[in-house]
Amino acid sequence: xxxxxxxxxxxxxxxxxxxxxxxxxxxxxxxxxxxxxxxxxxxxxxxxxxxxxxxxxxxxxxxxxxxxxxxxxxxxxxxxxxxxxxxxxxxxxxxxxxxxxxxxxxxxxxxxxxxxxxxxxxxxxxxxxxxxxxxxxxxxxxxxxxxxxxxxxxxxxxxxxxxxxxxxxxxxxxxxxxxxxxxxxxxxxxxxxxxxxxxxxxxxxxxxxxxxxxxxxxxxxxxxxxxxxxxxxxxxxxxxxxxxxxxxxxxxxxxxxxxxxxxxxxxxxxxxxxxxxxxxxxxxxxxxxxxxxxxxxxxxxxxxxxxxxxxxxxxxxxxxxxxxxxxxxxxxxxxxxxxxxxxxxxxxxxxxxxxxxxxxxxxxxxxxxxxxxxxxxxxxxxxxxxxxxx
Amino acid sequence: xxxxxxxxxxxxxxxxxxxxxxxxxxxxxxxxxxxxxxxxxxxxxxxxxxxxxxxxxxxxxxxxxxxxxxxxxxxxxxxxxxxxxxxxxxxxxxxxxxxxxxxxxxxxxxxxxxxxxxxxxxxxxxxxxxxxxxxxxxxxxxxxxxxxxxxxxxxxxxxxxxxxxxxxxxxxxxxxxxxxxxxxxxxxxxxxxxxxxxxxxxxxxxxxxxxxxxxxxxxxxxxxxxxxxxxxxxxxxxxxxxxxxxxxxxxxxxxxxxxxxxxxxxxxxxxxxxxxxxxxxxxxxxxxxxxxxxxxxxxxxxxxxxxxxxxxxxxxx
Numbered sequence: 164x165x166x167x168x169x170x171x172x173x174x175x176x177x178x179x180x181x182x183x184x185x186x187x188x189x190x191x192x193x194x195x196x197x198x199x200x201x202x203x204x205x206x207x208x209x210x211x212x213x214x215x216x217x218x219x220x221x222x223x224x225x226x227x228x229x230x231x232x233x234x235x236x237x238x239x240x241x242x243x244x245x246x247x248x249x250x251x252x253x254x255x256x257x258x259x260x261x262x263x264x265x266x267x268x269x270x271x272x273x274x275x276x277x278x279x280x281x282x283x284x285x286x287x288x289x290x291x292x293x294x295x296x297x298x299x300x301x302x303x304x305x306x307x308x309x310x311x312x313x314x315x316x317x318x319x320x321x322x323x324x325x326x327x328x329x330x331x332x333x334x335x336x337x338x339x340x341x342x343x344x345x346x347x348x349x350x351x352x353x354x355x356x357x358x359x360x361x362x363x364x365x366x367x368x369x370x371x372x373x374x375x376x377x378x379x380x381x382x383x384x385x386x387x388x389x390x391x392x393x394x395x396x397x398x399x400x401x402x403x404x405x406x407x408x409x410x411x412x413x414x415x416x417x418x419x420x421x422x423x424x425x426x427x428x429x430x431x432x433x434x435x436x437x438x439x440x441x442x443x444x445x446x447x448x449x450x451x452x453x454x455x456x457x458x459x460x461x462x463x464x465x466x467x468x469x470x471x472x473x474x475x476x477x478x479x480x481x482x483x484x485x486x487x488x489x490x491x492x493x494x495x496x497x498x499x500x501x502x503x504x505x506x507x508x509x510x511x512x513x514x515x516x517x518x519x520x521x522x523x524x525x526x527x528x529x530x531x532x533x534x535x536x537x538x539x540x541x542x543x544x545x546x547x548x549x550x551x552x553x
Numbered sequence: 554x555x556x557x558x559x560x561x562x563x564x565x566x567x568x569x570x571x572x573x574x575x576x577x578x579x580x581x582x583x584x585x586x587x588x589x590x591x592x593x594x595x596x597x598x599x600x601x602x603x604x605x606x607x608x609x610x611x612x613x614x615x616x617x618x619x620x621x622x623x624x625x626x627x628x629x630x631x632x633x634x635x636x637x638x639x640x641x642x643x644x645x646x647x648x649x650x651x652x653x654x655x656x657x658x659x660x661x662x663x664x665x666x667x668x669x670x671x672x673x674x675x676x677x678x679x680x681x682x683x684x685x686x687x688x689x690x691x692x693x694x695x696x697x698x699x700x701x702x703x704x705x706x707x708x709x710x711x712x713x714x715x716x717x718x719x720x721x722x723x724x725x726x727x728x729x730x731x732x733x734x735x736x737x738x739x740x741x742x743x744x745x746x747x748x749x750x751x752x753x754x755x756x757x758x759x760x761x762x763x764x765x766x767x768x769x770x771x772x773x774x775x776x777x778x779x780x781x782x783x784x785x786x787x788x789x790x791x792x793x794x795x796x797x798x799x800x801x802x803x804x805x806x807x808x809x810x811x812x813x814x815x816x817x818x819x820x821x822x823x824x825x826x827x828x829x830x831x832x833x834x835x836x837x838x839x840x841x842x843x844x845x846x847x848x849x850x851x852x853x854x855x856x857x858x859x860x861x862x863x864x865x866x867x868x869x870x
Contacts, residue, residue: 366849390848391848392848392849394851410849410850410851410852411852411855412852412855412857429860430860432854432855432857432861433851433852433853433854433855434842434851434852434853452842452851452852452853452854453853453854454775474775476853
């Protein structure tokens, strides 16, 4: 039962207490999954990503430098592996062709062999991307390409199969109007599908678009939003805009082709920690420090769809990208229910026919006509609600 | 109606009449008026019937007349009284009662609560000092415009557990920032209704050095619990209560009321309380996750007036 429920969950959220919560929006039900059964602050979840093979496995990166594998089919944690090296929490977790890519706060990016049973301290590849990393993101189109960026750590795009030098290293913008250097703080990075471009949002409330294909290493487009650091970002389906969230709980949709603000979403009271849009439906899942998971509808009309209070502070989330959110799993259960009913009904007939040949069959006949559809509802009829015979 | 017979008896024309008896002396009064227009009236003691006032006379000139006469009479009485008092005073010498202070409008001024005593310090400073007597093991420092971000590492290095900053606007305190120091949450409150010890009516004596008990009322939501715990962490926990002082933080409709009392059990069930110490009201504006960092800090909860105050029945604490 837990397995069936786990499969159905639409959103998976990682919390600061180390619990992975699966939320089923159809049933408005949230379930907790832990390895030990007790919440621990040392195992706070800092990164989540889908495992290999569709959306059947989730890789959970915890603060104690372990990556746990959770199976949605079975609804339980299956294994874990330690990924030592560097200091700080996981800032990025990705899966590429059976290999696990991790990046920590101090800038150590390692590629591990995907097998759990391997000795833990054997990275296949190690890169130093610079200290103060805030995000590492994998290109969904090219799984061996990752981008990293952070505080005073400029945006760099790395090819894990290529050389140790980055493919693209961004240059800082020009000095501002007081001739002071503009500080760098890249908080979130996304690859724009369909091209080589990247978008970043910074802690100095800027949104920038970079194009590695052009000779210009400076950002192609830059806009600002609000006065507070932008902490999370997500691409919308449709491809022209992004949604950003800041530390005050403000969510905004910004068109990155023109650089203008399209609209805002209300509701969050705390800092936004995780944002993800559904790949085809206009839905956005957001979680933050105010301990509530919210699902907004981005367009027609823009507003809040669901709101679920989860008792711990939420760090990151994963939205299931599957198309049908309704309960598709109820039908397989129905045929399994019917055979037992059939056998009950047969026994009932047998008992009735054997009992009397006089009055009872006639009363059966009169009751038989309207009762054609009543078989499922009265399995244990006392003779009154008589199902239609075969 | 009774004719107002005058004491001296000779002023039939000058006597005041009721309206019913008006027409009869009117001619006499007119004649009298005509005679006395130019000259000064001889002051004659006139007695009025009880319940009569000069303002009831409809005739303006006569009314004025009566008024001036009444005034003169009053002045004369006052003069005689003064003389008499002076004589008495001289007679008594040192034992005379003190001179009464004359009533002026300035003296009769309605007592205004916020009048600042000239030898009183600023209210914020006084509030800080009184708060430091309420909270045990606390010290008061002047800020002198130092940046909070620089103060905080110094506090941590000196092993302080909490930092409270009281913000003022035109000499009245209006904001309070409570920061739990080793990278704990920081709460920013709006403060209102501040009453210092002097302004509290029927108060007891100053609080002693005993550690007060704490009462936290009505902090129900998760956010409320966090704030309640932050307040409780200001005071040491000791299940054996010594001293009979209690500090209360009562949350009602998102306003937190702070009171400081001393209690005494008169019998099994009856308690008497005296209010000591300052009292104020706080309203939470924001709760930050780390120590104070208004620009780059991450907020756990921010009060957004236009979004959150839409329903009169929805409270957050």
